Amino acid sequence: MRVTETRMIDMVTGGVSRAREQAADAGQKLQTGLKVARPSDDASAWAEGQRAAARQVVSQNRGSSIARARDRLNEVDGALGGVGSVLAQVTELAVQFGNDTYNATDRAEGAKVVLALRDAALASANASTGDGEYVLAGTKGGAPPFDAGGNYVGDAGARNIEVGDGKNLVSTMPGSALTAAAGVDVFGVIAKVAAALDANDPAALRASLTDLRAATAQVADARAEVGGRMKALDSADEIRQNFEEGLASTKARATETDPIAGASELARASSALDASRTVAQQIISILRG
C-alpha cells in the first residue's frame, strides 16, 4: 500500500495521542481511586456501587438510630436504678422502724425521710433526655409520666426501631413497669410505708416488706428487660456493622481501582506512550532525512 509522508505523520500523531489518552486514563483511575466513576464506564458495576452506597447510607442511619436507642435505654436503666435504690433504702427504713424499740416520734421522722425518698424516686422516674422526651412515658414522652401522687399518666406503648432489612427491635421501656399493671404499684408501696410510719403502725410496716420485696424484684426485672433490649440492640448493631463492611467491599469491588492493578496499568500505559513517542521521533527523523 502506498503511504505518504502526511499519512505517516497522521498515523504517528494519532498513535501518540491514543497512548497519551490511555496513560491519562490510567493515571486518573489511580489518582481518584475509581475505575468506574460514571455509568458509561460500566453500567452494571456503577449500578452495583450506587446500590451499595445507598444501602450504606441507610445502614449508617440505622447505626445512629441504634446508638440513640441504646443511650435512651441506658437512661431508662439509670432511672429504674434510681427507683431501685430508693426501694432498697425504704426497705431498710421499714425493717428498722418495724422494730418495737422506736416510738411514734421516731417513726414520724422516718415517714418524712421515706416521703423525701419517694420524691427522689419520682424525680428519677420522670427523667428526660436532652431533647425533652420523658424516657419512661411510653409514647406520651412529651410530659412527665408520673404525677406528684405517683400515679402513672404515660402509656404502655413501646417504640420499635428498624435495625436491619425487615427487622425491628423494641427500643424503649414504658413506666408501666413500675405500676400495678406489672405486679405492684411501686410508688403506692412506698406511700404505704410512709403512711404506716406516720401512723406509728409497726405491724403494717412489717407487712409492707412483702410488697417492697415484690416492688424491688419488679424493678430488677424491668432493668433486666432493659438490659436484654440493650444487648439485642448491640447484637443488631454488630450484624449491621458487618453488613456495612460487606457493602463497602461490594462498592469497592465494583467501582474502586485496585492500587496494584492500577499502578501496573499506569506503568503499561506509560511504557506504551514512551514507545509510541520513540517511534514517532524515528519516523519524523526518517522523513527529515
Place this chain on the structure above:
Amino acid sequence: MPGLLGLLDLGAGALAAQNAGIAVSGRNTANVNTEGYARESVTLNSELAAPTIGGVTASGVSRSGSELLAARERLVDSDRGQSGSLSAALLSLESDLTPSQGSVVDAIAALFGGILDLASAPFDASLRQGVVNAATQAGMSFAAAAAAIARARSDADARLTDQTKQASNLAAQIAAANRALAGPNPDPTLLDQRDLAARKLSAITGGQARVDTDGKMRFVLSGGTVLVDGDRAAALTATNDAAYGNHVRIDVVDGGHAVDVTRTLGGGGMGGDLAFRDGQAVQAAQSLDQLAYDFATQVNAVHRANAGQDGQTGRSLFVPPAQVAGAAAAMAVDPTVAADPRKVAVAGPGAAAGDNAGALALAALKDKNLAGGGTRSFIDEAIRSIGAVGSAAATAKSNLAVAVARTDTLASVRDSLSGVSQDEEMAKLAQFQHAHEAAAKFVGVVNDLLDNLMTTL
C-alpha cells in the same frame, strides 16, 4: 525527414511538456498539507511520427480521485457525525446527572436514612429538621436533574442552529462548485473542494451526495429532501416551534418553499443532536418525572395517613404533583411542613407524639417496589433511570470508536490513492528536470546546427 526548424518545434514541445510536469509536481508539493487535495499527474502523449518525427505533448492533468471511495467516506462521516454528537451530548448529561454529591439516588437514600434516624427520637427537633432538610434536598436533586435535562435539550437546539448555518454554507459551496465545473477549463481542485464540502455536509446532516452523469453533484438528505441540485442550493433553517415543545424545527427552504425535515434527519451531527433531544433526553426526562411523581405520591400517601407531633393527620410531605409531566422540576417540600418540622408525620394516626409508627411506615417505602410500574424500589429506579443515560452514552461512544476506526481505514485508502507523497514528487521533479535539461540540450544542438548551416550558406 523533418527539417531543422521542425526539430526545433519538437524540442520546444518537449520543453513545454516537461514544464507541465514540473508545474504539476510543484502544485502537488505546494498542496501537500491542503485538506481534501487529491494529487494530480500530467498526461504526456507521444505525437505520431508520420509523416515526420513525432514529439511529445502534455495532453492534460488528471486527478487521482475515486467517486466510490468518496461516497464511502461520506457515509462513514455521517455515522461519525451522528455518534460523535450523540455521545458528547449523552456524556455531558450523564455528568450532570451523576454529581459527586447530591444525586437523586443519594437524596432518596438520605431521606429514608433521616426518617429512620428520627424514628428513634420523635421529640428531637434537630432530627425533625434533618428530615425536612433531606426532603428539601431530594426535591432540589430532582429539580436539578430535570433542569440538567432541559438545559441539555436547549444546548442541542443551539448546536442544531449552528449546524444549519454551516450546512447552508456548505450546500451553497457545492452548488457554486457545480456551476464552476460546468464552465470552460474548470480547475480540478474544484472537485477536491466539492468533495470536501460534501463530506463535511454529510457529517453534519447525514445526507448523501452522488455525482450525476452531467458531472454535477446532487445532495439529498436522509428523508429524501434535496438540498443541492446542480447549481441550486436550498438552505437549512432552525426555528423555535411550539409543536416541538418550543424546541427548534429544522426546515429545508428553497425559495419560498419550506419542508420540515426535523423528524427525517437520520444521521450526521444534526441527526445525533435530534436523536438526543427528541429521544434519549425525552426518555430520561419522562423516567425522572415518573419517578418523582411516584415518589412524592407514595410518600405523601403514607405521610397523610400518619400524624405530626400535634396529632394531626392529612398533611403531605411534598407538594402533591398535579401530573407526571414536570413532576421532577416542581418537586418541593410542602410549605406547611417546611415551616414547622413538628408536622412531619412520625406518629401513627391517633397515637401519642412519642409513637413512631408513621416514621417506620415511611421508611418501609424504601424497600417496596413502588416505582417503575411496580417493578422496582425508588432507589433502584433512580439508578436504572440514570444508568440508562450512561448506557446510551457508552453505546454512542463505542459506535464513535467504530466510526473513527472506519474513517481511519478509509483515510489510509484515500491516501494510498490520492495523497501527495513528497518523495514521489521530488523524484518526479528530478525526472522532469532531467528531461527538461535534455530537451534544452536538444534545442541547443539543433540551434548549433542551424548556426553552422547559416554560416556555411
